[in-house]
Amino acid sequence: MLLHRGLWLAGGWLLVGLVLYLSLMPSPPEPLPFPHADKLEHGIAYAALALWFCQLHPRLQARMTVLALLVAMGVAVEFMQEWSGYRYFDIRDMLANSLGVAIGYGLVHTAAGRLFVWIESALRKN
Numbered sequence: 276m277l278l279h280r281g282l283w284l285a286g287g288w289l290l291v292g293l294v295l296y297l298s299l300m301p302s303p304p305e306p307l308p309f310p311h312a313d314k315l316e317h318g319i320a321y322a323a324l325a326l327w328f329c330q331l332h333p334r335l336q337a338r339m340t341v342l343a344l345l346v347a348m349g350v351a352v353e354f355m356q357e358w359s360g361y362r363y364f365d366i367r368d369m370l371a372n373s374l375g376v377a378i379g380y381g382l383v384h385t386a387a388g389r390l391f392v393w394i395e396s397a398l399r400k401n
Contacts (some may be wrong), residue, residue: 278399280331283391287327291348294320298352301361310340317368318375321349331389338380345376 277283297303297320306312328341349372356362382388 277331277391278395283327283331287324287331290324290327294324294331294367295348295352299355299359299362300304301359314367314371317349319379321345321372322379322382323375325376326382326387326390327379328389329383331378338383342376346373349373349376 306316324345325342328345329338332338332341350369352372353364353366354370359363
């Protein structure tokens, strides 16, 4: 049980805001210097979001809702980029986002899925 669930939730929403800002800003930071690096960045961002929010929602139904909402967000962002007039629609970004969500869900079933519990436990000991 997380004692600071509200803080973790607020942090997650800040991460969502950061992902949306970076996805929709007119001049985003340059991707890492190798081909298709932006796809890796998309995957990492959405994996982190899925891992983050799935730790806060341990029930399967809630997790499936989180995952569906993250995939929907990744799809919606691509349409918003197209409509912006200064960013581009890319179906491969949607796929990278969705793959990231799946990877994040997979990580929940590893030691990484107890990261928040571990951090709170370590803080209580100090």
